[in-house]
Amino acid sequence: MVRTNAEPTAGEAGPAAEAVFRPVRAGNAFEETVERLLSAIRLGVVPHGDRFPAERELAARLGVSRITLREAIRALAEAGYVESRRGRTGGTFVTYVRPRPSRAEARRVLEGMAVDLDDLFAFRRALEIGTAALLAERGLTAAQDRLLAERLAAVDGAEVADYRRLDTVFHLTLAELAGSPSLAAALTDVRMRFNDLLDAMPMLVKNLEHSSAQHRAIVAAVRAGDPDAARRAVGEHLEGSEALMRGFLS
Known part of the structure; x- marks a missing residue:
């Protein structure tokens, strides 16, 4: 919540x-x-x-x-x-202040990205699903588990205005804990492109509550050492995000 x-x-x-x-x-x-x-x-x-x-x-x-x-x-x-x-x-x-969300701003950002949105969705899916599966396979140390719990609690209890920042920190933490600097670097780059687009869209509280529940499912799968469950949880999480973006931009 x-x-x-x-x-x-x-x-x-x-x-x-x-x-x-x-x-x-x-x-x-x-x-x-x-x-x-x-x-x-x-x-x-x-x-x-x-x-x-x-x-x-x-x-x-x-x-x-x-x-x-x-x-x-x-x-x-x-x-x-x-x-x-x-x-x-x-x-x-x-001192940077994000632009006011609007459909016109979102479309402007998308045009400026000069990329195919479907291609970007596919790339993000490969990175984020692969990250969660790899982390589930490798398992967490006690210190890593505590850190992931802290990141989950932070995004779960975030203000609407602060949610996206803490959501990003949560996802980047997953990538870094997976132990691959190349994977973490690639995910950082793709998250920055997506965040530019997401920042131009309004925040929906109901969607954020749903997103937080999905975060908990991802962490539960990682802690259980279940790569298949981790893949499913991340896939469902990304499907919701993609649906909202497509709906807002249409």
Whole structure:
């Protein structure tokens, strides 16, 4: 059930942050650093009003120089995504505000994505269903089980306004716990494209309650070590999301 008090887990999103703040390639350091920071903002791993990790820590996690990181932050500040503040409580803070949901905005986002929606649905299905099945096969350590329970509780008790961010963190946590950095990176990229589209659509409380029940089914299948049940649970979850998107865009 979606409630009125969410757990603020963003800048401390653990595995979800690891999936976003992964090392960049040296040949495109500036461009990929900008992309990583944008991913963190648009996926809600670092939401509006929150602060990015300290410059030294973030540069080390991304595998770039502090000069490159500063250039990327400056570019995002000029584009209106972040602002840098000085002083003991200073740092780089997210100022980006998502556009107001509307059918026109959703169609504009879809056109700007320049991809076939059916192809994107198929790619997401392969990634998310495969992730859950792999995690069910491998099993969870006690620490991983506790973390997944925390992520589930956070999204289950989220405010409507905060639901999508915590939903993203939950799904990225599944991918990271599966133990494949390549899988986590691919899912991060596809979730960012979907979130741009979803952010342009209104939130339906009844649908979010249904979605939370499906999250619980996914976690139960993973904990039971049942890959087939995990595949079914994720498949049903994605079918609902796809149906809503198709209906809103038609």
